[in-house]
């Protein structure tokens with residue numbers, strides 16, 4: 001049963017109430033309640049198969065919930081709700097052999113309601129060019145999507161997600177498969193979009209990127225383990241509860257670094 005409503009008066013961008021979701025007989029999470037306030041920049045972290053993508057899919061409405069309700073805000077999205085959510089999929093799931101240029105990828109994000117012709121209008125073309133310039137892929141517009149770098153692909157898909165001026169941006173692992181510098185650039189870009197008023201919700205496996213770029217984190221493992229500011233939430237206890245592994249947190253001078261195992265030589269000296 002899918003129960004999604006669009007709640008005009010709420011300050012929440014997303015509200016889940018007692019949601020149970022999964023696949024046939026595999027219930028991934030049950031009775032999940034979660035609220036993401038409008039204007040939030042939040043990251044969901046958790047081990048593989050913990051249900052992060054499933055959570056995004058039910059928010060996007062591409063996967064049904066088994067029970068419970070989802071409320072999405074609002075103000076600007078009453079007329080065409082789903083299209084005001086921009087979505088960037090996990091790029092691992094994209095078939096790069098598909099014959100499509102960067103320009104076509106971005107243009108595909110345009111919804112076709114009310115359009116007389118199947119091709120973009122001059123204004124839409126200008127918007128594609130403007131977004132491609134802003135995201136640094138203007139020079140790649142005519143190139144095949146297979147022939148650009150991982151960072152450029154991430155930016156092209158981000159441009160596609162932004163083409164309808166969404167108020168909510170949902171991204172599945174935008175920091176995977178790119179180098180550290182590109183990860184920082186992508187997260188800076190998302191921070192800039194967030195400061196322009198777009199609510200951003202993403203999943204990632206990169207705890208250090210979350211720690212240094214995001215104001216809010218949700219530790220998730222088939223349910224919410226904890227949520228809050230990374231500095232408060234990334235404790236040994238919470239991360240061990242989330243990942244169940246050997247996690248080391250080094251805090252120094254207001255900064256911190258998270259490693260997923262203790263180096264062997266350190267273990268030998270500190271058994």
Ligand SMILES: Nc1ncnc2c1ncn2[C@@H]1O[C@H](COP(=O)(O)OP(=O)(O)OP(=O)(O)O)[C@@H](O)[C@H]1O
Nearest residue numbers: 023024026028046047048049050051052053054055
């Ligand atoms: N289409 C599907 N059909 C059946 N089971 C699925 C499907 N998609 C995911 N699952 C199962 O649901 C569970 C949660 O998967 P999900 O993809 O939400 O996890 P995740 O936290 O996003 O993992 P990762 O970090 O590896 O992307 C897993 O056990 C997975 O095998």
